[in-house]
Amino acid sequence: MKILFSPSEAKYKDGDNYKITEKSFVFPELFQYRNQMINKYQSFIDNANNDEIAKLIGTKKQDVIDYYSSDIFKRNTKKVIQRYDGVAYDYLKYEELNNTEKEYIDKNVIIFSNLFGPLLAGDLGLPDYKLKQGEKIDKLAVEVFYKEHFTKALDKYLEDEDVLDLRAGFYEKFYKLNKPYTTMKFIKDGKVVSHWAKAYRGIILNNISKNNVKNIDELMSLKFDNLSVSEIKKQKLKTEIIYNIL
Numbered sequence: 001m002k003i004l005f006s007p008s009e010a011k012y013k014d015g016d017n018y019k020i021t022e023k024s025f026v027f028p029e030l031f032q033y034r035n036q037m038i039n040k041y042q043s044f045i046d047n048a049n050n051d052e053i054a055k056l057i058g059t060k061k062q063d064v065i066d067y068y069s070s071d072i073f074k075r076n077t078k079k080v081i082q083r084y085d086g087v088a089y090d091y092l093k094y095e096e097l098n099n100t101e102k103e104y105i106d107k108n109v110i111i112f113s114n115l116f117g118p119l120l121a122g123d124l125g126l127p128d129y130k131l132k133q134g135e136k137i138d139k140l141a142v143e144v145f146y147k148e149h150f151t152k153a154l155d156k157y158l159e160d161e162d163v164l165d166l167r168a169g170f171y172e173k174f175y176k177l178n179k180p181y182t183t184m185k186f187i188k189d190g191k192v193v194s195h196w197a198k199a200y201r202g203i204i205l206n207n208i209s210k211n212n213v214k215n216i217d218e219l220m221s222l223k224f225d226n227l228s229v230s231e232i233k234k235q236k237l238k239t240e241i242i243y244n245i246l
Contacts, residue, residue: 001162001215003109003205005121006171008086009058013128015076015083024077024125026110026118026157033149034117037142041115041131042072044138058132068130075128080111081121083128087195091202101209109205110154112171117146118154133170143173151175162215164208166201180237182216187230188245196245200227 018024020038022031045053045068054060057068081094094105106122113119114131131142154175163181165172184204186197204224213219216239224243231242 001108001164001208001213001219002158003208004163004165004167004171004175004177005109005111005201005205006088006166006168007111007113008084008089009130009133010085011083011128011130012078012085015078015127018077018125020073020077020125020127025116025123026120027150027153030150030153033145037115037117037137037145038072040140041129041137045069045072056132056135056137057130058135059130064130072127072129077125077127079106079121080113080119080123080126081105081109083126084111087198088202088205091199092205093202097206097209100212104209104212105205112146112167112174114142117142118150118175143170146174147176155179162219164216164219166205168198177237180239182219182239182241185240185242186227186245187242193245200224200243200245 020035022028022035025031025034044056048056050065053065053069057065059065092105094102097105103122106120109121111119111121113126114133115129116126119126131137134143136142155178158177158179163177163179165177165181165183184201186193186200188196207222207224208219211218211222213222226246227243228246229241230244233240233242
């Protein structure tokens with residue numbers, strides 16, 4: 001089973017000296033496109049004024065602007081799953097997993113980066129970067145670019161797998177599933193939640209790794225603390241499990 005997951009705006013800044021190459025990420029045969037986007041981002045940064053960079057990265061804090069104005073290719077890199085911080089990642093608790101559980105995450109979770117596109121959690125070579133969600137780079141929509149160039153590869157990669165889509169809605173723009181898949185919605189007091197949805201996506205991913213879940217049937221047999229299934233909706237290719245937060 002493969003799990004599609006969102007990135008996080010918050011990221012750790014440390015890393016090592018492993019530099020970006022065509023071997024850094026899944027789909028090395030498509031690295032030219034990924035590299036094209038990263039270079040386009042860096043070229044924009046190199047030639048933009050302060051206000052343009054602020055708009056691109058989504059902050060007016062000068063120290064942050066100064067930091068992200070540096071060369072992305074010269075920054076230290078980190079395993080993808082260890083680069084991201086934020087609510088979902090806090091509740092995933094990757095560093096507390098044992099080696100077998102970490103390997104499950106590394107091999108089965110696909111994270112859709114705002115700048116780097118679809119990445120495996122275990123891919124090496126992801127630098128700290130900042131790009132506001134939905135912001136275009138020199139009039140180019142990043143999500144449209146990756147959808148155009150990576151859809152066929154993702155279709156092939158997922159064709160024999162059960163798929164659990166835990167992405168936030170925006171990241172569906174990077175890749176639209178063309179086969180049956182399962183997703184989840186979280187309800188509290190009759191309302192769809194946002195913050196707690198991120199937390200429970202992390203909790204569920206933690207539980208999936210600990211139980212080495214191989215398919216949707218095994219997923220459906222899991223019980224999650226403080227969650228109860230209220231409804232299961234099926235519409236075309238999508239099966240949506242609706243959870244009540246207790």
